[in-house]
Amino acid sequence: MEGSLLVRKGAWGKVEDDLLRACVQQYGEGKWHLVPARAGLNRCRKSCRLRWLNYLKPNIKRGGFTEDEIDMMTRLHRLLGNRWSLIAGRLPGRTPNDVKNYWNTYIRRRVSSHKEDINAKPKEIVKPHLVIKPQPLTFSRTSPWLTKRFISEDQSKAKECSIQAHGQNDKGDNTDNKCNNCRDHWWETVMDDKGGNAENDKCCLGDKDGKLMKDPNWNEELSSLTIDAGDFLIEDQCWSDFLLDVNLWDS
DNA sequence: AAACGTTGCAACCGCTTTTTC
DNA sequence: AGAAAAAGCGGTTGCAACGTT
Numbered sequence: 001m002e003g004s005l006l007v008r009k010g011a012w013g014k015v016e017d018d019l020l021r022a023c024v025q026q027y028g029e030g031k032w033h034l035v036p037a038r039a040g041l042n043r044c045r046k047s048c049r050l051r052w053l054n055y056l057k058p059n060i061k062r063g064g065f066t067e068d069e070i071d072m073m074t075r076l077h078r079l080l081g082n083r084w085s086l087i088a089g090r091l092p093g094r095t096p097n098d099v100k101n102y103w104n105t106y107i108r109r110r111v112s113s114h115k116e117d118i119n120a121k122p123k124e125i126v127k128p129h130l131v132i133k134p135q136p137l138t139f140s141r142t143s144p145w146l147t148k149r150f151i152s153e154d155q156s157k158a159k160e161c162s163i164q165a166h167g168q169n170d171k172g173d174n175t176d177n178k179c180n181n182c183r184d185h186w187w188e189t190v191m192d193d194k195g196g197n198a199e200n201d202k203c204c205l206g207d208k209d210g211k212l213m214k215d216p217n218w219n220e221e222l223s224s225l226t227i228d229a230g231d232f233l234i235e236d237q238c239w240s241d242f243l244l245d246v247n248l249w250d251s
Numbered sequence: 252a253a254a255c256g257t258t259g260c261a262a263c264c265g266c267t268t269t270t271t272c
Numbered sequence: 273a274g275a276a277a278a279a280g281c282g283g284t285t286g287c288a289a290c291g292t293t
Binding site: 264 | 274275277278281283284285289292
């Protein structure tokens with residue numbers, strides 16, 4: 001189908017929209033290569049996906065951007081650059097295409113006019129921003145983290161130990177068996193915003209005071225870090241949120 | 252009223268990344 | 273492990289609507 005000369009291009013009609021909407025409602029999002037056939041549309045998968053994501057999706061917000069949204073967008077752009085999908089992910093109801101279009105019209109214009117103002121004034125020195133990016137961790141071959149001792153057979157064990165281990169450990173240390181179970185699993189959920197929750201993350205990464213654990217087998221650089229997690233994380237917030245927000249509001 | 256310029260948005264294109272086999 | 277297919281992303285284009293001369 002895709003690449004065929006018969007595939008329709010250009011603006012979508014109401015009938016096509018209805019067919020696509022009905023198809024997604026019936027089969028759900030995804031499997032876009034099947035959508036044209038399922039919906040009876042003479043469109044390529046890319047076109048169907050784009051139409052759904054940018055226009056037909058139910059929660060899409062229409063109309064102008066609010067001041068708050070513009071402020072957020074500006075900060076996020078300063079932090080992330082042209083990563084429109086990431087920026088849109090932080091603006092509920094806005095699509096990457098919306099954000100990109102808005103930026104390219106309103107804000108770029110505003111920035112360029114601002115630059116003209118700046119050119120009239122003496123130049124100020126701009127401090128470079130520190131961008132925190134995920135770094136690969138390295139473990140030695142003999143690290144217990146890579147041996148069977150730390151690989152669980154049952155994922156439910158992780159949840160179980162998170163619930164059981166902490167708060168019931170009257171010594172408050174991480175050396176008992178329950179906490180070893182917990183340590184087995186923290187990496188499975190630490191970057192998972194949806195599945196995990198902040199409470200579990202704090203639990204799995206830290207001791208009862210919210211301090212990040214120091215494990216003798218950790219990479220040296222990592223083990224030198226001791227961060228008071230409880231001071232930063234608020235309810236329902238995850239580590240990825242925290243890392244982003246640090247850069248976002250510290251500018 | 253007509254010609255021309257500008258704007259805003261939807262859609263396309265090509266490339267990269269991820270997933271599947 | 274590697275190839276192919278699918279998904280995702282950002283840059284760019286096309287065009288209708290609107291404003292200006």
